[in-house]
Amino acid sequence: MRLLGKTDMKIKRVGFGGIPIQRITQEDTNNVISELEKQGINFIDTARGYTISEEYIGNSLEGRRDKFFIATKSMSRGYEEMKADIEVSLKNIKTDYIDLYQIHNLKSEEYETIFNEDMAYRALLEAKQEGKIKHIGITSHSLETMENAVEDDKFETIQFPYNIVEDQADEVFRKAHERGIGIIVMKPLAGGALDDANLAIKYILSKDYIDVAIPGMDSIDQVRQNILVLEDTKLTEEDYKKIDEIRNTLGKKFCRRCEYCLPCPLGVNIPANFLLEGYYTRYNLKDWAIQRYAATEGKASKCVDCGLCETKCPYDLPIREMLKEVVEKLG
Secondary structure, eight states: OEEOTTSSOEEOSBOEEOGGGGGSOHHHHHHHHHHHHHHTOOEEEOOTTSTTHHHHHHHHHTTOGGGOEEEEEEOOOBHHHHHHHHHHHHHHHTOSOEEEEEEOSOOGGGGGGGGSTTBHHHHHHHHHHTTSEEEEEEEOSOHHHHHHHHHHTOOSEEEEEOBTTBOTTHHHHHHHHHTTOEEEEEOTTTTTTOSOHHHHHHHHHTSTTOOEEOOBOOSHHHHHHHHGGGGOOOOOHHHHHHHHHHHHHHGGGOOOOOOTTOOOTTOOOHHHHHHHHHHHHTSOOHHHHHHHHHTOSSOGGGOOOOOHHHHHOTTOOOHHHHHHHHHHHHO
16 A cells, blocks of 8 residues: 555555446446455546446445545546536546546647636636545646646646556656656556556556556456555566567557657647557457547548658557558548
């Protein structure tokens, strides 16, 4: 157990990510939440954007709300929209307060504007003053956004992808830890690309400056498996060999969302396309991924095969080939 940054949340270092709730039933969710309680996993992260996730979790928490710290998040950027989303979250989760409310997936170009008078951060501050939320956090897939958030010290927690093949946030995490900002790791299994869950989570938690990893779990067996990592988080020589093998194999066709490939002359949002393809293929959230893709600006279908992106990718990924695969699956 450890405190999440300077917050008063004392949590297990393995938490629960609520994305997979979308593909299971209410009864399955009840069983998973019961197993979390049994195993002492007390940090649950969900989002307004995860369709029925908040509601199913809220239903499961009736009678045991005090056993868990609940985090959720909203993509709303405006003041009124964020106020409305906070109320919806409170209703869905069936609670008087939410422990951590996060601005969800904030892009670097949005960062400076989020603190304006008519924008979302003001709504979060007011909700905190009213006792509707206890702490304010931020999530992003942009390293620049995380760097700004740590420097500004306006957020009590940061949430960012981090795993065996995506470790670009290492320096930012260290700095955040030094400043007492809580560190939440999403995508610990690289969006389902890593098969060895034990090694994947162990790799993250071997770093003492990281507070909690939140793998998505949709079964009792997954909960039981993931909690075992806490018995020993020290990496062995054999572990390091496996990690190198994974990096060498997966790294040939895995987007780290570093965004060096951008901007695309045709406006293709290359990392966003690969992220949604991962939800479709590895998370088995096909309908949700298709819906989000349909609403995305800069679809993969706009690619004209110019190849400029590949000249800028530090990992030499076959981006054009990968974009064609996105089109085949998502349109």
